[in-house]
Amino acid sequence: MTLNICGNSHTRALRAGMQILEDSVAEEVVVFPLGTADNEAEPFSTIENGRVVLTNDRFRTKLQKNFGFSSFGPADRWGICLGTHNYRLMRSEAWLRAAPAWLGIPGMQPVPEAAFAQMVAADQRHIRAFFDQLLQTGVRPFVISAPWPVRSHPIMTETGVRPEIIKAIDVKARALFAAWLAERRIDLILPPKEAADEQGFLRPRFAKGGDDHYHGNPRYGRLMLKKVLESQRVAVAA
Amino acid sequence: MKSSPVLSPSSGDISNSGAGANPYVKQPSRAFWRSAVSDLSPIEMDGIYEPRFPISRETRISAAGSCFAQHIARQFKARNYRFTDVEPAPPFLDAETAEDFGYGQYSARYGNVYSIRQLLQLFARAEGAMDPDDHVWLKDGRAYDPFRPTIQPDGFASLAEMEADREYHLDQVQTLLGQTDLFVFTFGLTEAWVNKRDGAVLPSCPGTHAGTFDPETYAFRNFRFNEVLQDAEAFIALARQHNPDMRFLFTVSPVPLTATATDQHVLAATTYSKSVLRAVCGELAMAHNFVDYFPSYELVASHPMRGIYYRPNMRNVAAQGVARVMDIFFAAHGDTGTPEPQQSETPAVPTSDPACDEEILEFFET
Structure with a gap:
């Protein structure tokens, strides 16, 4: 059975990784992005006739064009890269004056853990709705994380938010999402540890670089995809 | 005027x-x-309130008080008055989360302040002049601030989180009076529970929202006229140390007691409470030309109003009643406009009923 991998723009690195690994992979694996993460901020899916269809035009078009599917069905295998693009949570200059409470930074407005959890739930509500719809219709996907945050992001380098705040936001948001998925017995594949520097940011050798402060490069994609394929017991020749 | x-x-x-x-x-x-x-219907009555001094959109307004005071605070904000909030919600919190976590109710995240003694002690704690014995209440593995037991749902994740939050909160409260031209306080209750050792007034009885009631530690107080008056005068003096020109607007909440800890019928206990508070407000207004009294209590609870502004439980004030009361207030100040829609850049002002710590007492009725 074909393993289909789709998701937001972080899927592009996975596709580049697949292009590197293609000849080493024993099974058919199809990898394409559906669109950028800003599409996650609005409802993008619904159930029609017992299958999940994408109501976001861009997502729906890409699904049809690249996978040949108009909807998600239980007979297919899906890996989905959605839900850990946490820059929406980080991208506020309010973090110059506020900090996650569990960091215990004196002089900054502590954001209680429970309030943060509600904030994450609000940010992810359409993504969570999508996964609940999939489960409801008999599709059990696994979820692929976006890369670790990129240290060159302007929220740190220009706005001046402390890196430890950004990292704490990302770690907690991923953990909350992972817990939500675990309640539904959906696996979440985190990025490889070797892709992170000492502070937990994406190592520059794995970052796309230039003006791109979000994505992994093909080297990252290869490393991450290998981890994904191993988790799904898809053999990759050495 | x-x-x-x-x-x-x-x-x-x-x-x-x-x-x-x-x-x-x-x-x-x-x-x-x-x-x-008697010649008019309740909705025809006018001239009930004539302001003692003007309030402009340049006036820096701070507010605290019982749950009814939340309505007043919301209206000042919705009408774009210069409402001071030294502890606003971080802008990345949506309106519902901000409301759930006690942001935006008053001029800082102190929750409901039911008595003037509690208000005085809040500022004493902020100044470091008071360090109450009641440091934390633990319940089901969660930590609760005894002086803000309902400030966030299900308490804080840990003692450390609560302590950090309270430290920040008190640091912000300490700056409040220096940023205030007009302090609005709604007197709520005369009944309170205090720690016998240090006299700290708690906003709710230990053992209701959290904490454990121990009669060796806590005592019931039903503050008397002289005590409330003395506390109010002390607060006025304290506040005017920060701003010698500060003015005060006092109101009495028309919301009756959910329950009384006295041996009286709750109706008699409520009447005592509201009478004392109303008399104190009257006394203060007579004594100081920088104190104004707004008769929100009379506008809702007095018998000519026939109770029409209450919900069927004759306790909660209906939204229409709140609107009518606030329209009267603002019209008297020359503001006959309607509250403006919230700006999208800031968390929206919540429109639900105010959080009222007292209401939990209903669950203890047998």
């Missing part, structure tokens, strides 16, 4: 009879029950 006295229609016969002038002759019609109350 007071109106000039005019000949009262009800005194015309007396003045023409030549029986002798008396002060009532020159009283305005609003001074007479028949013309001001």
Whole structure:
């Protein structure tokens, strides 16, 4: 059975990784992005006739064009890269004056853990709705994380938010999402540890670089995809 | 801002009879029950409030008080008055989360302050002059601030989180009076629970929202007129140390007690409580020309209003009642506009019923 991998723009690195690994992979694996993460901020899916269809035009078009599917069905295998693009949570200059409470930074407005959890739930509500719809219709996907945050992001380098705040936001948001998925017995594949520097940011050798402060490069994609394929017991020749 | 006295229609016969002038002759019609109350329906009555001093959109306004005070705070904000909030919600929190976590109710995240003693102690704690024995209440593995037991759902994740939050909160409260031109306080209750050791007033009885009630530690107090007056005078003096020109607007909440800890019927206990608080407000307004009293209590709870502004439980004030009361207030200040929609850049002002810590007492009725 074909393993289909789709998701937001972080899927592009996975596709580049697949292009590197293609000849080493024993099974058919199809990898394409559906669109950028800003599409996650609005409802993008619904159930029609017992299958999940994408109501976001861009997502729906890409699904049809690249996978040949108009909807998600239980007979297919899906890996989905959605839900850990946490820059929406980080991208506020309010973090110059506020900090996650569990960091215990004196002089900054502590954001209680429970309030943060509600904030994450609000940010992810359409993504969570999508996964609940999939489960409801008999599709059990696994979820692929976006890369670790990129240290060159302007929220740190220009706005001046402390890196430890950004990292704490990302770690907690991923953990909350992972817990939500675990309640539904959906696996979440985190990025490889070797892709992170000492502070937990994406190592520059794995970052796309230039003006791109979000994505992994093909080297990252290869490393991450290998981890994904191993988790799904898809053999990759050495 | 007071109106000039005019000949009262009800005194015309007396003045023409030549029986002798008396002060009532020159009283305005609003001074007479028949013309001001019994000849009118509740929604026709006007002139109930005449401001002592103006409030402009440049006036820096801070507010605290019982749950009814949340309505007042919301209206000032919705009408774009210069409402001070030294502890606003981080802008990345949505309105619902911000409301759930006690942001935006008042001028800092102190929750409901039911008595003036509690208010005084809040500022004493902020100044570091008071460090209460009640440090934390633990319940089901969560930590609760005894002085803000409902400030966030299900308490704080840990003692450390609560301590950090409270430290930040008190640091912000410490700056509040220096940023205030007008302090609005709604007196709520005379009944309170205090720690016997240090006299700290708690906003709710230990053992209700959290904490454990121990009669060796906690005592019931039903504050008396002189005590409330003394506390209010102390607060005024404290506040005017920060701003010698500060003015005060006092109101009494029309919301009755959910339950009384006295041996009286709750109706009698409520009447005592509200009477004491109303009398204190009257005394303060008579003593100081920088104190104004807004009769929100009379506008809702007095018998000519027939209780029409209450919900069927005769306790919670209906939204229409709140709107009417606030329209009267703002119209008296020359503001007849309607509250403006919230700006999208800031968390929206919540529109649900105010969080009222007292309501939990209903669950203890057997």
